[in-house]
Amino acid sequence: MKKTTGLLLVSFYTLFVCGDCSKKSGNEPVLPPPPAPTNDVEMWLTKGDQSALLQKQTDILSFGTTANSFPNIDIDSTTAYQSVDGFGYTLTGSSAYLIRRMGTAESTALLNELFGANGIGVSYIRISIGASDLSPAVFSYNDIPAGQTDPTLANFSLANDTVDLIPVLKQVLQINPNIKIMGSPWSAPVWMKNNGSTIGGSLQPQYYAAYAQYFVKYIQQMQARGVPVHAVTVQNEPEHGGNNPSMVMTAAQQADFVKNHLGPAFQTAGITTKIIVWDHNCDNPNYPITIMNDAAAKAYVDGSAFHLYAGDISALSAVRAAHPDKNLYFTEQWTGANGSFNGDLVWHVKNVIIGSIRNWSRNALEWNLANDPAFGPHTPGGCSECKGAVTISGSAFSRNVSYYIIAHASKFVPTGSVRIASNLAANLPNVAFKTPSGKKVLIVLNESGTGQGFNIRYKGKWVFTSLAAGAVGTYVW
Missing domain, CATH: 3.20.20.80 (Glycosidases)
Structure with a gap:
């Protein structure tokens, strides 16, 4: 009888102190969901096979600092050339x-x-x-x-x-x-x-x-x-x-x-x-x-x-x-x-x-x-x-x-836009501009026979993108 009474006391104590132990403690912080990536760069695409014709793309292009081995196109808006x-x-x-x-x-x-x-x-x-x-x-x-x-x-x-x-x-x-x-x-x-x-x-x-x-x-x-x-x-x-x-x-x-x-x-x-x-x-x-x-x-x-x-x-x-x-x-x-x-x-x-x-x-x-x-x-x-x-x-x-x-x-x-500096990466001829409203525009051609990935690097951050063989992309940010 004493053994049974002891088990009941342990059970009541557990229920009173712990409540439903299958649930998380209310003292633990509730983490918010990770933020959705922001789209920093808009891109329009034309392909040589005409499957895309000045088509706005829906891919998320976000500037970041995660290193990769792809070539860089560096944009320098502080170096300006002729007006357009x-x-x-x-x-x-x-x-x-x-x-x-x-x-x-x-x-x-x-x-x-x-x-x-x-x-x-x-x-x-x-x-x-x-x-x-x-x-x-x-x-x-x-x-x-x-x-x-x-x-x-x-x-x-x-x-x-x-x-x-x-x-x-x-x-x-x-x-x-x-x-x-x-x-x-x-x-x-x-x-x-x-x-x-x-x-x-x-x-x-x-x-x-x-x-x-x-x-x-x-x-x-x-x-x-x-x-x-x-x-x-x-x-x-x-x-x-x-x-x-x-x-x-x-x-x-x-x-x-x-x-x-x-x-x-x-x-x-x-x-x-x-x-x-x-x-x-x-x-x-x-x-x-x-x-x-x-x-x-x-x-x-x-x-x-x-x-x-x-x-x-x-x-x-x-x-x-x-x-x-x-x-x-x-x-x-x-x-x-x-x-x-x-x-x-x-x-x-x-x-x-x-x-x-x-x-x-x-x-x-x-x-x-x-x-x-x-x-x-x-x-x-x-x-x-x-x-x-x-x-x-x-x-x-x-x-x-x-x-x-x-x-x-x-x-x-x-x-009234102004051409700004951009380097030439292999097989990726390009030209960059700053518009009167302050936007940056980069036009890139992939003149190679295969698809090519590359980074657009600006002010210490970069966004990765790619172009199919013979495609042209206009990037705006």
Whole structure:
């Protein structure tokens, strides 16, 4: 009996003191769940196989300090280079023609997608002064019957551009009033040339003064129609006389025209539009250097412009080394009907977007904005394979590779951004920016044949990410 009483007392003591011993003591701290990782970096991706097209990724990218053996891309926002004017295309006469023949709702939607803040934010466009080879027809602003001349430019008229180009430009300016517009002539009026043709030939010296006034009238009359022209190049591709239209101009001729005619004419008229020389390939940097070595010409010149159908993109840096006080621009590169999406994506992002900006360009422009399904309209003898950023068929459109090439920069790097320092890791060409709002933007291409992981390292911390072979990523934080 005593044994039974002792067991009952132990049982009551245990129940009273310990309660339900299967539960945790109330004196132990309750730990909160670990915090969810924060996403520090947003990323947009385009793959060469088109399985991702400027697609925002959902992966969590968090800065940390956990070591790994992957290569680093180091970003230094305290080291700044040139300011950025913008990214975009040439709004050719044919592009405007096609856009104007879309339905009103469809064309408005397309222009908002291209130029709007909620679209891809194209911030720089080039237009032709007169016709380019991607215009529906050849024309200048002073076409008169053969054998006649008009040195006072009494017959000067923008009539051809009032049909399609100027109405589209005014729509674009409503969407983005701050867009920068560059004008480039393919040819002077035929009566000013020494061969009587829209193809090739040179400007006759006796018409240098009249041609300078041609530019003045163009800028003034565009401004009067609500279209400010930010910059002009003196001649598109001055060493290529085989296009229709086209005109040949040597460096000595261009220097003479600028210092003795165009520059003084702008000054007299109070025109502040920038004068940009060359506007041709990277294989002849001596052309713009020669012009700017002439101090009288250089005084009127803002900088020089380049294409990359020949030469190497590093030519821009060679020109800057010779004239570090003058600006650089990249104004044209075409994608063709027979090119591949993946091949063009890699080459153009590497050279046009990353390469030009790392070599001091203030802008990066692809060539044509829009074409029809037959790669037209174009002039007789004009480019029959030039693929636009979009293909327009009636009121419908589809996006081509140059849409994504430019969008990876234009959507994220607004006018007024500044290039900042970033190192080049193997097979990962890249370029970095700081935007006016203080965001950092890094564009990276994986040009290797296999997927590659790497770290984006900034202010002592890093985030790991990876790109498939041939993919491009834009990272924003």
